[in-house]
């Protein structure tokens with residue numbers, strides 16, 4: 259069965275000043291799937307990820323196309339705020355705001371001008387349920403988000419991203435700061451979430467990529483070396499560099 263594409267890069271290139279850190283990246287991220295970006299430190303994974311919702315605009319020159327619903331969103335006239343509503347981002351460190359759990363979740367909705375209390379209440383519950391946090395916090399929604407554990411804070415950040423109902427979530431090593439139990443909870447959450455949206459995730463954790471990702475892209479020194487179904491990348495890579503990386507020869 260043909261999978262549809264949620265987002266496509268064509269000849270994506272990223273430069274920090276003169277330094278060329280991503281070269282001709284051509285990727286089609288399948289819809290309702292989890293795609294992992296893997297590769298050694300400095301290979302350009304986060305750079306490519308951040309470019310996908312224009313988070314690199316202030317730091318880098320991004321060339322090439324990023325096609326989303328038939329529109330190249332890598333153009334100056336595109337509304338970056340709208341792009342980031344539809345393509346959300348979750349960072350490596352949990353970044354709750356110093357406010358209540360409730361206010362954290364609806365932060366983006368408030369920015370968008372939503373005032374209807376019923377809509378806000380409903381969206382808080384929906385997003386916290388999707389992020390598998392509702393049962394743990396439903397009786398303390400007015401408490402400070404900073405009092406939550408690291409794993410809960412990261413699920414809260416996922417809920418905050420979900421609250422504006424994005425179609426794609428970008429995740430930059432979302433569990434690297436967490437313990438194994440929290441990591442496993444978040445991986446379970448991601449597998450549930452892909453029923454509704456598309457997930458693109460940078461990870462250094464090869465077990466995580468092989469457990470959670472449907473597709474995997476391997477990057478090396480700013481180049482995309484191989485992109486395939488995760489099982490093929492791990493069990494039967496086409497490229498020697500991929501095999502060398504996965505067997506620990508470098509990285």
Ligand SMILES: Nc1ncnc2c1ncn2[C@@H]1O[C@H](COP(=O)(O)OP(=O)(O)OP(=O)(O)O)[C@@H](O)[C@H]1O
Nearest residue numbers: 274279297298299300301302303304305306317460
């Ligand atoms: N804001 C920036 N300004 C200048 N150079 C940068 C910036 N961000 C990243 N770089 C450089 O770009 C290259 C790619 O970095 P990037 O963070 O994308 O790699 P990565 O594969 O995600 O690495 P890691 O796994 O360590 O996070 C590195 O050489 C890095 O030093």
